[in-house]
Amino acid sequence: QVQLVESGGGLVQPGGSLRLSCAASGSIFSVGPMGWYRQAPGGQRELVAVITSGGSTNYADSVKGRFTISRDNAKNTVSLQMNSLKLEDTAVYYCNADLTYYRGPFRYTDDYWGQGTQVTVSS
Numbered sequence: 001q002v003q004l005v006e007s008g009g010g011l012v013q014p015g016g017s018l019r020l021s022c023a024a025s026g027s028i029f030s031v032g033p034m035g036w037y038r039q040a041p042g043g044q045r046e047l048v049a050v051i052t053s054g055g056s057t058n059y060a061d062s063v064k065g066r067f068t069i070s071r072d073n074a075k076n077t078v079s080l081q082m083n084s085l086k087l088e089d090t091a092v093y094y095c096n097a098d099l100t101y102y103r104g105p106f107r108y109t110d111d112y113w114g115q116g117t118q119v120t121v122s123s
Contacts, residue, residue: 032098
């Protein structure tokens with residue numbers, strides 16, 4: 001079964017740090033762009049950061065200079081290092097990736113989402 005599994009959320013005080021990780025598993029052939037999105041209560045899901053297989057990155061203006069996205073192509077993982085966290089960073093964070101995988105003799109490419117991990121910034 002092809003899936004994305006996240007870890008690393010939790011409760012942190014303002015100014016603190018957290019690191020989120022996401023691993024793609026299953027019969028993976030290749031992984032395209034990987035990213036992190038978040039959805040605050042009552043809000044829409046928004047892009048936080050994205051990284052291509054070549055290492056090019058893009059960040060939401062609200063997290064530039066505070067968050068860093070990275071990936072390990074050999075392990076099919078993506079991480080998000082979050083520093084100087086603010087109250088407004090509180091949200092459910094979702095991992096996203098374009099996965100090319102095998103099902104039997106055939107190869108498919110689909111957009112996958114993780115199950116989400118809660119990040120709460122509170123004093």
